[in-house]
Amino acid sequence: MSELQKIEDEAVRLYRQCASIPSITSGSISVNDKTLIINSTWSQRNLELNKKRAFNRRFYYSLDNIENGKCFEENFPRQVEAEQLRCESKSGQFQAVVRKIPADQKNKEDTQNIEIWSKSRCIKCYTSDAVLDKHGKINDDETFGCLTWSPCERFLLYVAEKKCPKATSYFEVKKESQNTEEKSEKGKKYEFKEDWGEQLVGVHVTVLVVLDTEKDEVRVLDGIPDDICPGQAIWAPGGDGVIFCGRNHEPYRLGLKYCHNRKSGIYYLSLDGKSCEMLSDGTESVSFPRLSPDGSKLIYASRMLHGPHLCCKKILMYDWKAKRTRTLLDEVDKPDRGSSFPGLFSAGIAKRIWSEDGSMIVLDTAWRSAKDIIIIDAESGNFQRVTANLYVYACWTVLDVCKDFVLLAVSAPTSPATLMLAKLPTTALGQLSWITVAKSGISLEKEITWEVTVFTPENIEKGTWQDYEGILMKPKVDPERKCPLIVFPHGGPHSVMVADFMLYPVMFCQLGYAVLLVNYRGSLGFGQSFVTSLPGNIGTQDVRDVQYAAETVLKTGAFDKDRVFVTGGSHGGFLTAHLIGQYPDFYKACAMRNPVVNLAAMVATSDIPDWCHYEVGENFSFDALPSVGLQTKLLQKSPIIHADKVKAATLLLLGGVDLRVPPSQGKEFYKTLRCRGVETKLLFYPEDCHPLAKVETEADAFINIILWFASH
Secondary structure, eight states: HHHHHHHHHHHHHHHHHHHOOOOOEEEEEEEEEEEEEEEEEEEEEEETEEEEEEEEEEEEEESSGGGGOOEEEOSSSSOOOSSSEEOTTTTSSSSEEEEEEOOOSSSSOOOOEEEEOSSSSSSEEEEEGGGGGGSOOOOOOOTOEEEEETTSSSSSEEEEEEEEEEEEEETTOTTTSOOOOEEEEETTTTOOOOOOTTTTTTTEEEEEEETTTTTTTEEOOOOOOOTEEEEEEOOGGGSSSSEEEEEOSSOOOOOOOTTOSSEEEEEEEESSSOOOOOSOOEEEEEEEEEOOOOOOHHHHHHHEEESSOOOBEEEEEEETTTTEEEEOOOOSSSSSSOOOOOOBBBBBOSSSSBOOOOEEEEEEEEETTEEEEEEEETTTEEEEEOOOOTTSSSEEEEEETTTTTTEEEEEETTTTEEEEEEEEESSSOOOOOEEEEEEOOOOTTTTTEEEEEEEETSSOOGGGOOOOEEEEEEEOOOOOOOOEEEEEEEESSSOOOOOOOHHHHHHHHHTTTTEEEETTTTTTSSSHHHHHTTTTTTTTTHHHHHHHHHHHHHTSSOEEEEEEEEEEEEEHHHHHHEEEEEEHHTSSSSEEESSSOOHHTTTTSSSSHHHHHTTTTOOOOOTTTHHHHHHHHHHHHHGGGGGGOSEEOOOOEEETTTTSSOOOHHHHHHHHHHHTTOOOEEEEEEEEEEEOOOOHHHHHHHHHHHHHHHHH
C-alpha cells in the first residue's frame, strides 16, 4: 500500500470518527412546579444519509437542589424528525411545532404542517392544503423566521411567504382536474422574481400571519408598507399588536445572509392593520427586537447603515410608555490595551435574554479571539463579563434565559460543545456559578495543544487596535519533529475565528499538521476602528497581516518551513489566492473554497455588489454605473493580477449554486493557472452553495484537501 493510500484511509477513518461529534444548535428552559426542565437540540453528521441528524436531549433538575449539580436525563436522545420551528407557551401548557412534510405522490413539493401539542398528545394539526393555504412557505430561517405564542396562549404569530396567483403561459389550458377557483396570472410564467440571495433563495415577499388555535383560522396581517419585508416578529405588550423588523427591498434586493448593513426598521403593527408605526429612527440598520417580561422596555441591535457587512453594534432601548429611545450600550471605536471591552459583535441574539424583573440583559459577543457572555444593567448600561474567570479563551453562546436561569453552550478548540446552566446574580455586576449539564463525551486535549498569539506588525504606529491575533493549534508530537503548517485565514473579511471547536482544524492536527487561524485587521471583536481599517486596503493590509503571522510563527523553529500550506474560503480564498501570488516561494500548495478572484467580474454577478464597492474603498449606490476608474480599482485589488507569479499547486473547490461568489470566479482562476503550467485541480459541487456545508460536500472536500497537501 502506498503512503498516499495510507493517508487516505486514515483521513476517511478520522472523518467518520469526528463526524459523529455532536454540536448544540438550540436549547430552552421551562419551569414546572418544583422542576426545572432543559430541552436541548443537538446536531450530528449522518454520512450514510448525507445529511445532518437532529436529536433532542432533555434534563430535569429539582429547584430545591440545583446547586449540587445533579440532574435526571431521559434514557436516550430522541431524534427530531423534520422540525423547522418550535415554541412553548408561557405557561408551559402548549407547544407549537412547524414540521416539514417531504414530497409524495399527492404533493409534488415539500409542504409544512403546524402541530399543537399538549403535554400528553398532539391536539391539532394544520396542513398546507387546508387552513394554511392562505400563504406560502413558512419561514424558518434566522433572518425572517419566528414562531411565538400570544400572551393569552390562543394565537400563534409567524412569518411566511406571500401567496401569489399562479403564473401561467399565455397558451396554458386548464385541465378538468385542476381547481377552478385557483387564481392565475396569464403570461407571467417567466417573469423574474427577486429573492434575498444566498441561502435565502425563494424568499421573495414575506407576510405576518396569525393563527387562531380556537377558531382554527389563519389571518394574514394587513397594513405593512409595500416596500417592506417583515421578519423577526414578536407580540407587543398586551398582545394587541406585533413588533417586527422590516427590511426595505426597493429599488432591488441585495443578498441578506451575513449582511447586517441593510436598510431596516423596527415597527409596531396593530392587529387590525390600521396602524403601522416605525419605532426606530430609520437612519441605521436594526434587528432582533426583544421585549422585557413586563412589556415596559424594548431593546434591539443597531449599527451604521451600509459600510462593512458586519461591524460593531449598539443596543438601543425603547421605553414603551414614554415612547423614547436611548442608547443602552454604545459602540466602541478603539478599546484600551489589554482585555478591555471591544464593543458588541454579535451575529444573533437569543429569543429570551431578560431577567425576570427586567433589570438585566444577557448577551454573547465576540471578544478578540473568544466569544464571551456579558450581563448588562438595563437601567445604567453597566455590564459585567461573566465567563473570563472560567476560560481566558473559549466560545460561549447564550441559548435561553428563563426564570433567572441562563442556559449556554461552551466549546474550545479541543473541547466540543458542553451545555451549561447558571442562576443570574442579584445585580448585573455579580458573578455566576456554572453547572455542567451535559457534554458531547469527547475531548481532544491529550492529542492537540492550542494557544492564542498576538501579532503587532512592524513599521506601523503602536496601538491596541492595530494588534491582531491568531489561534495556533498543533498536534502533540515528538518535540524534535517539525510538523508542516497550514495557514488558515477566515472569510468575510469582517468575521472572526473564535476559540471554538472547528472540525477541519481539529482533523488537520490529528493528521500531523499545525494550523494557524489568523484574525487579521478587519476582523470582528477588536473594536470598530479595527473593522474599518481594512476597506480600501484589501489585497494589501490583510495579505500582509496573514503573511506576517505565518512568518512570525515559523521563526519559532517549531515547524517545517519547507512544508507550508494555505487554505481559506470566500474572502479567505481571496487571501489564499493573493498569498500564493505575492509570496510564490513561500507556500507549497493551497486549497481555496469559492474564492473571490476577480472583483471587476464579481461586481456584476454577485448577490452583494455593494461588498465589492465598499471593500475597495468606494461608496455603493443602487443607480451607479460601472466607471472605468472603478473597474480598474477592482481589478487592481484582485488576486488575478498576480496569477503569472503563482507556483503553488492549487486546489479549487466550488459550489454550483453559490450566489455570493459565483463559481465563474474559481473557474477563471483555474483556466488562468492551467495555461501557465501551474498544477491545478478543480472540484465542482453542483448542488451546494457558498459555505460548501452539505455533509457529502464537506466530507469529500476534506479528504481531497488533505490528500492534496500530503502529495505536495
